[in-house]
Amino acid sequence: MVNQTWTLSMMRIKLALRSRTFLFFSMAMPLGFLFGYVIFFGRGNAMAVPYLLGAILALSVMGAFWGLSMQLVMFREQGILRRFHLAPIGPGAMLASSIISNYFLVFPTVILEFLICRFVFHMPTWGNLWAVFLLVSIGAATFSAMGLIVASVTNDMQETTVINNIIWSLFLFLSGVTIPVAFMPGWVQKVTLFLPATYLATGLEGAMLHAASFSEVLEVTVALAVSLIVAFEVSRRLFRWEPEEKIRGKAKLWAIAALIPFLLLGGWELTRGHLLQEINHQFQIINQRAAAAPHPTANRR
Amino acid sequence: MTEPVIQVEGLYKNYGAVEALRGVSFEVHEGELFGLLGPNGAGKTTTIEILEGLRTQDRGSVRVCGLDPQKNPVEMKHVVGAALQSTSLPDKMRVEETLEMFAHFYRDHRDPKELLKRFQLEEKRNAFYNQLSGGQKQRLALALALVNNPRMIFLDEPTAGLDPQVRREIYDTLEELKKEKKTILLTTHYIEEAERLCDRVAVVDYGRVMALGTPRELKQRSAGTTRIEVRLSQPSADGALNHLDGVTDCRKLEETYLLHSSKPTQTIVALVKHLEAQGVELQGLEMFSPSLEDVFLELTGRRLRE
Ligand SMILES: Nc1ncnc2c1ncn2[C@@H]1O[C@H](COP(=O)(O)OP(=O)(O)OP(=O)(O)O)[C@@H](O)[C@H]1O
Ligand SMILES: [Mg+2]
Numbered sequence: 001m002v003n004q005t006w007t008l009s010m011m012r013i014k015l016a017l018r019s020r021t022f023l024f025f026s027m028a029m030p031l032g033f034l035f036g037y038v039i040f041f042g043r044g045n046a047m048a049v050p051y052l053l054g055a056i057l058a059l060s061v062m063g064a065f066w067g068l069s070m071q072l073v074m075f076r077e078q079g080i081l082r083r084f085h086l087a088p089i090g091p092g093a094m095l096a097s098s099i100i101s102n103y104f105l106v107f108p109t110v111i112l113e114f115l116i117c118r119f120v121f122h123m124p125t126w127g128n129l130w131a132v133f134l135l136v137s138i139g140a141a142t143f144s145a146m147g148l149i150v151a152s153v154t155n156d157m158q159e160t161t162v163i164n165n166i167i168w169s170l171f172l173f174l175s176g177v178t179i180p181v182a183f184m185p186g187w188v189q190k191v192t193l194f195l196p197a198t199y200l201a202t203g204l205e206g207a208m209l210h211a212a213s214f215s216e217v218l219e220v221t222v223a224l225a226v227s228l229i230v231a232f233e234v235s236r237r238l239f240r241w242e243p244e245e246k247i248r249g250k251a252k253l254w255a256i257a258a259l260i261p262f263l264l265l266g267g268w269e270l271t272r273g274h275l276l277q278e279i280n281h282q283f284q285i286i287n288q289r290a291a292a293a294p295h296p297t298a299n300r301r
Numbered sequence: 302m303t304e305p306v307i308q309v310e311g312l313y314k315n316y317g318a319v320e321a322l323r324g325v326s327f328e329v330h331e332g333e334l335f336g337l338l339g340p341n342g343a344g345k346t347t348t349i350e351i352l353e354g355l356r357t358q359d360r361g362s363v364r365v366c367g368l369d370p371q372k373n374p375v376e377m378k379h380v381v382g383a384a385l386q387s388t389s390l391p392d393k394m395r396v397e398e399t400l401e402m403f404a405h406f407y408r409d410h411r412d413p414k415e416l417l418k419r420f421q422l423e424e425k426r427n428a429f430y431n432q433l434s435g436g437q438k439q440r441l442a443l444a445l446a447l448v449n450n451p452r453m454i455f456l457d458e459p460t461a462g463l464d465p466q467v468r469r470e471i472y473d474t475l476e477e478l479k480k481e482k483k484t485i486l487l488t489t490h491y492i493e494e495a496e497r498l499c500d501r502v503a504v505v506d507y508g509r510v511m512a513l514g515t516p517r518e519l520k521q522r523s524a525g526t527t528r529i530e531v532r533l534s535q536p537s538a539d540g541a542l543n544h545l546d547g548v549t550d551c552r553k554l555e556e557t558y559l560l561h562s563s564k565p566t567q568t569i570v571a572l573v574k575h576l577e578a579q580g581v582e583l584q585g586l587e588m589f590s591p592s593l594e595d596v597f598l599e600l601t602g603r604r605l606r607e
Contacts, residue, residue, distance in 0.1 A: 007405040011394070018393040079389040082355055083445075086385070087406040088378035242355070 004089055008097035009104070012068055016105055026067060027109050030060040034113055038121050047289040049123040051282070053113060054205030055177040057132065060109050061139040061204075062171055062197055066164060067105065068098040069147030073160045081241045091239030095148055095232060102144040103137065110136055127208035131217045135207060139200045142224040145231035146196070146258065152238040153252040171197035176205075181276075182283035189276055194266035196227060202279055209282055223261045231258040304367060305330050306453050306484045307352065312361035314347055314508075321347045322358070323508040329486055329501075334479055336499035337488040338593065340603060344508040345488035346386050349457050352486070353383050366453055379408050382451030386458050386488075388442035392431035396422055396441055399430065400448055407449035416444040419474065436467050443471065447478075454478065456487040460494065472498060492593045504597055511600040519596045526550070526561040528589040528598075529568060533558070534582035541579075546571040552602065557585075559598065 016022045034056045042048035072094070075081045084094065117123040150167065154160040172178055174188070175197030181189055192198045199220035206216060234254045238247060269275045307329035314322040322344045329335040337345045350356045352363055354370035354377060363370060368377040390399060400413035417423045420440040425433060433441065439462070446454055459475075460468040475498055478485060489495055495502045496516045504512045504519070512519055526549050531542075537558065543551045547564030562568040565588060576583055589595070597603075 004406050007402055011398075011402050014398075015391055015393050075391070079385075079387070080391060083385065083388055083390060085355055086353060086378065086381075086383045087403060087449075088375040089406060090375070 001090070001093060005093040005096045005100065008089070008093055009100040012071070012097055012101040013104055015071075016068065016101065022067070022105075026060070026063050026105060027112075030056060030063065030109055031112065031116070033059060034116060038117075042121075046122040046124055048286060049117050049121045050125055050127055050208040051205055051286045053117045053123065054127075054208040055201060056113055057110060057136065057204045057208070058139070058175065058197070058201035059172075059177045060113065061106060061136055061200060062143050062175075062177070064102040064106060064140045064144040065147045065168065065171070067102045067144055067147065069144055069151045070157070070160055070164065072098060072148070073151045073154065073157055076240060077157060077243050079243055082243075085241040091236050095235050095239065098148055099141050099144045099232070103140045106136060106140040125208070128213065131207035131214060132204065134214070134221060135200060135203045135217055138221050138224045138228070139204075142196065142228040142231070143200075145228045145235070148235040149231045149255045149258050152235040152240075153247055153255045155246050170195060174198065175201045176279065177201045180283055181279045189279075190270060193269045193275065194262055196224060196262050199223060199262075199265070199275075202275065202282075205282060206278075209286065219265070223265045226261040227258055230260065234258055303331060306333075306366055307335075307486060308362075308364040309348070309352070310362045312348065312351065312363065313359045314344075314351065314356070315359055321508050322361075324361070325505065325508065325510055326361075327503050327510060327513060329484060331484055332479070332482045333500045334475065334485045334487070334498055336495045336502040337486070337505055338490065338492070338495045338502050338597070339488075339505035340490055340601075343505045345505060346457055347508075348505070349383075349455050349486065349488055350385075353381065353455055354378065379449065380452045381455065382446040382449055382453070383455040384439075384442040384446040384457060384459055386461075388438065388445075390430045390441075392429060394430050395427050396430070396433070397426040399441065400444060403445050403448045409450050410448055411450045413448065416447060420444045421470075436463050439463060440467070440471075443474070452484065454483055454485045456485065458488055458490070460489070460491065492597075496593055502593070504593075504600060506601045506603070512596060516593060519593055520591050522596060526563050526591060526595070527565040528591070528595050529560040529562055529565060529572075530585070530587045530589070531558045531560065531572065531583070532556060532585035533576070534584055537579075537581065541575065542572070545575060550599070554598075554602075561595070561599075 034053070037052045037056060038049060042052050072081070081094070114126075118126070147164070150163050151160055154163055174192045174195055176192065177197070181192055181198070184192070203217045203220045234257055238251060238254060240247070305328040307327075309328070310326050312322050312325040325344065325348055327335075337348060339345050347356065351358050352365055352370060354374045357371060365377050366380050370377050397413060397417060400416055404410040404413055417426055420443060422437065422440060422444065425437055430438070430441075439459070443456070443459060446456065460471050463471070472494075475485065487498075499516060501513065501515050502519060503510045512522065514522070542548065542558055542560060545560070545568050547562040547568040548560050549563055550561040552559050560568060569586075573583070
């Protein structure tokens with residue numbers, strides 16, 4: 001079982017690296033965003049770079065949501081999965097291979113982003129690398145498992161793409177990685193508290209900006225881990241090998257189970273927590289630091 | 302006597318309103334090459350894929366190597382190899398890589414290099430799956446069916462769409478596997494294939510086993526008659542051809558009359574005389590010695606391939 005999962009993961013990593021679409025979306029695009037952010041938002045200011053890198057890291061990790069989960073839907077539609085089904089492979093191994101290969105594919109991008117920030121944009125800190133490692137790891141696994149849930153409750157590529165796009169837009173625009181949460185109206189800020197992406201982004205920004213400690217990222221790590229387990233188990237139960245097998249409407253409701261950890265966490269943050277204050281506070285710090293720093297052109301001379 | 306490798310008992314399967322299987326039963330014994338012979342839509346793929354554990358029956362029971370494909374899928378899949386009617390693999394997988402990967406999934410496996418050689422894929426070992434020709438893909442699918450050194454092999458139309466040269470090579474491979482005492486279940490709608498390769502054949506149509514036996518037994522059942530196919534310029538009067546000398550059976554299939562005769566020479570003489578008297582022109586006449594095709598025609602009133 002372990003052996004088979006590993007074999008499948010290696011195969012899927014190879015296939016991903018042979019796919020131009022994959023390379024574009026999971027490597028070229030985050031790097032493009034990185035340059036765009038630093039140049040347009042940070043105006044080349046080295047003090048803003050850790051915060052921006054935090055957002056870019058979150059974006060790269062969240063990309064695992066698309067990655068290889070969609071590929072399983074394609075494999076099912078094309079009748080590729082049924083060939084694998086002739087071998088003694090279970091749904092667990094197939095699904096785990098999506099998560100594991102996604103996990104390994106995230107790291108080259110993340111490392112490259114760090115190196116570019118440090119050596120091209122003169123980022124003054126490495127942040128808390130262990131906290132970053134932890135969040136990138138659990139984040140990549142959880143977001144790819146969320147992709148698996150969508151894959152397991154949709155019947156064809158078209159449906160999967162539509163639903164993925166909707167969820168992806170929420171992640172992208174409400175988590176703070178594109179539009180800072182501090183800019184959003186109060187009620188929208190409250191909505192962001194229910195999105196796993198917000199916690200990931202805030203966690204990574206914190207780990208970069210003020211080297212947030214392990215205990216500070218523990219809450220989000222636990223919530224992500226619980227989501228991962230639930231999403232994996234639901235996907236395993238709903239797994240389908242055959243192109244003709246359709247999922248019944250009721251079974252789709254199972255997908256909601258994977259949201260429970262973040263519904264709870266969001267509810268708690270809304271009533272007792274202070275994440276929103278923290279987000280707003282971080283944003284102030286970064287603005288102040290950026291204002292205090294000498295202009296980048298002065299730096300270069 | 303040892304337990305059969307395959308036991309199929311009263312298999313039923315519906316797809317919505319389509320009754321694909323309506324009580325299929327048969328057994329396959331160790332070392333046997335067993336054929337399911339039938340036209341398009343007969344239920345061959347449905348049967349074989351229930352045995353492989355890819356589909357589930359509505360009713361009836363199956364055992365493969367003593368195991369239930371639904372209850373012990375993993376155990377069963379370790380000892381079973383299969384080639385689907387049409388195999389799909391990821392476009393960007395290389396040939397040798399694919400064989401090696403599948404070899405890793407099993408407890409026991411054959412050397413992928415030996416399989417590449419056996420199926421003449423050595424030259425293509427580094428080609429992507431989507432760069433292979435249809436025949437090469439088919440050969441890779443067959444190689445994959447053997448990769449775990451299976452005790453039981455399922456082949457769903459292994460030679461469909463292949464040119465005669467490749468087809469003969471696959472026959473040779475099947476003969477070799479037979480010598481290795483492998484048990485093989487194949488589906489086909491090629492009469493020659495069933496006659497030449499199979500130890501026993503089940504003729505299936507409309508989800509039922511119409512006849513079962515060795516090719517020789519089945520042919521004997523067609524009463525050793527010769528089939529004469531006749532095309533006429535005008536339809537013949539009802540039943541007239543039935544009364545010709547030696548004719549045991551006459552039926553019309555589209556524009557052709559199919560006569561079965563125990564005394565073919567006499568029948569033809571009588572036929573020509575009869576037509577002359579009626580002023581009907583003979584447009585075509587062909588004779589066939591008894592074959593499984595006749596058995597099939599007799600059983601189903603249809604040809605295997607139209
Ligand atoms: N997934 C499916 N959904 C609906 N109907 C199906 C499905 N698979 C097969 N059928 C129907 O069941 C019947 C038997 O099909 P099956 O594929 O088993 O036949 P076959 O003997 O393998 O035919 P062929 O020689 O064309 O491969 C056909 O009428 C077919 O249309
Ligand atoms: Mg078929």
